[in-house]
Amino acid sequence: MTATQSSRPIRCQGVRGAITVPANTAAAIREATHELLRALLAANPIVPEDIGGAFFTTTPDLTAEFPAVAARELGWTDVAILCGHEMNVPGALPMCLRVLLLWNTTRAPHEIQHVYLREAQALRPDRAVNTPA
Numbered sequence: 001m002t003a004t005q006s007s008r009p010i011r012c013q014g015v016r017g018a019i020t021v022p023a024n025t026a027a028a029i030r031e032a033t034h035e036l037l038r039a040l041l042a043a044n045p046i047v048p049e050d051i052g053g054a055f056f057t058t059t060p061d062l063t064a065e066f067p068a069v070a071a072r073e074l075g076w077t078d079v080a081i082l083c084g085h086e087m088n089v090p091g092a093l094p095m096c097l098r099v100l101l102l103w104n105t106t107r108a109p110h111e112i113q114h115v116y117l118r119e120a121q122a123l124r125p126d127r128a129v130n131t132p133a
Helices: 026-043 067-073 118-123
Strands: 011-020 051-058 081-085 096-105
Touching (some): 067 081
Antiparallel strands (some): 051 096
């Protein structure tokens, strides 16, 4: 069910996710982005038409591809997407791709499932998702 099919008020809610990328290659960045977005959509009833925008960041060691390319490959052609780099904080998790989706939904914040995969589970152990290897 999309947000427009409910009688509850529609609000813009943030949906967060992160995943580590095994190599700084275009293929690895696209594959990790696909995995992360598919996991977010599996965990929440999100359809691209209800996404107000997507903001991807990568750590400064990931430069081979824009995560937006992978989102477009999944059909997100009408979603406003922006890519950027995370702050270069000493000791921060390397090779990490993050996303913030702005989702127009009737769900309350506590009903939203955020997804942290691979080594990115360490960023939010309270939100970690156990996925098959």
